[in-house]
Amino acid sequence: DSGVTQTPKHLITATGQRVTLRCSPRSGDLSVYWYQQSLDQGLQFLIQYYNGEERAKGNILERFSAQQFPDLHSELNLSSLELGDSALYFCASSPGVRGSEKLFFGSGTQLSVL
Amino acid sequence: SQQGEEDPQALSIQEGENATMNCSYKTSINNLQWYRQNSGRGLVHLILIRSNEREKHSGRLRVTLDTSKKSSSLLITASRAADTASYFCAPYSNTGNQFYFGTGTSLTVIP
Numbered sequence: 001d002s003g004v005t006q007t008p009k010h011l012i013t014a015t016g017q018r019v020t021l022r023c024s025p026r027s028g029d030l031s032v033y034w035y036q037q038s039l040d041q042g043l044q045f046l047i048q049y050y051n052g053e054e055r056a057k058g059n060i061l062e063r064f065s066a067q068q069f070p071d072l073h074s075e076l077n078l079s080s081l082e083l084g085d086s087a088l089y090f091c092a093s094s095p096g097v098r099g100s101e102k103l104f105f106g107s108g109t110q111l112s113v114l
Numbered sequence: 115s116q117q118g119e120e121d122p123q124a125l126s127i128q129e130g131e132n133a134t135m136n137c138s139y140k141t142s143i144n145n146l147q148w149y150r151q152n153s154g155r156g157l158v159h160l161i162l163i164r165s166n167e168r169e170k171h172s173g174r175l176r177v178t179l180d181t182s183k184k185s186s187s188l189l190i191t192a193s194r195a196a197d198t199a200s201y202f203c204a205p206y207s208n209t210g211n212q213f214y215f216g217t218g219t220s221l222t223v224i225p
Contacts, residue, residue, distance in 0.1 A: 004156070033213075042216060042217035042218065043202065043215040043216075043217075043218075045214055045215075058214075088154070090156055090157070092156075092157075102147060102159040103157070103159065103213065104159070105149075105156030105157045105158070107156045108154070108155070
């Protein structure tokens with residue numbers, strides 16, 4: 001058990017809809033990272049938050065947004081969903097802001113857009 | 115982006131054999147990490163090697179780093195069926211400040 005909690009584990013929705021994925025980092029970790037994993041794209045970095053502030057952006061679509069709350073949990077919002085958004089979404093956390101530390105991954109949210 | 119590229123894409127071996135996976139990257143790094151992912155699960159950190167290190171061991175794992183060739187290898191000795199998983203490398207540089215994973219090597223260990 002990594003200590004990172006992601007909910008829900010599975011999500012099935014329709015095109016055009018909006019969903020929210022939730023992540024609770026390990027106790028004491030200040031950084032949260034979001035990754036998208038699909039069969040054809042591999043593991044894609046989306047965005048990082050550190051102590052409530054956005055620190056880095058990767059290949060995140062404009063339809064996607066995220067935030068980190070004062071209690072350090074994070075939410076990833078996906079809107080105007082398309083079939084191609086179907087993927088496994090991972091959250092990871094680390095103690096500090098620098099990416100030189102090892103990451104602890106949650107078990108992921110499997111999103112299916114029908 | 116500082117993305118690692120693993121090679122081969124897939125590897126199938128018999129239990130007890132050694133498995134070697136390679137990783138190449140494009141720019142200078144501060145460290146490189148290897149992660150394992152069991153099917154449909156989150157990634158698990160295996161080992162970190164810093165840019166000033168050439169080799170590191172952890173149990174049955176041996177990682178090498180050649181910064182002149184911008185490559186790393188992960189060796190799993192005396193493989194077990196439980197080692198069946200995908201393995202990812204993640205090169206890290208302070209300038210990029212992020213981990214960019216590749217598509218991984220899918221390892222199958224046949225009992």
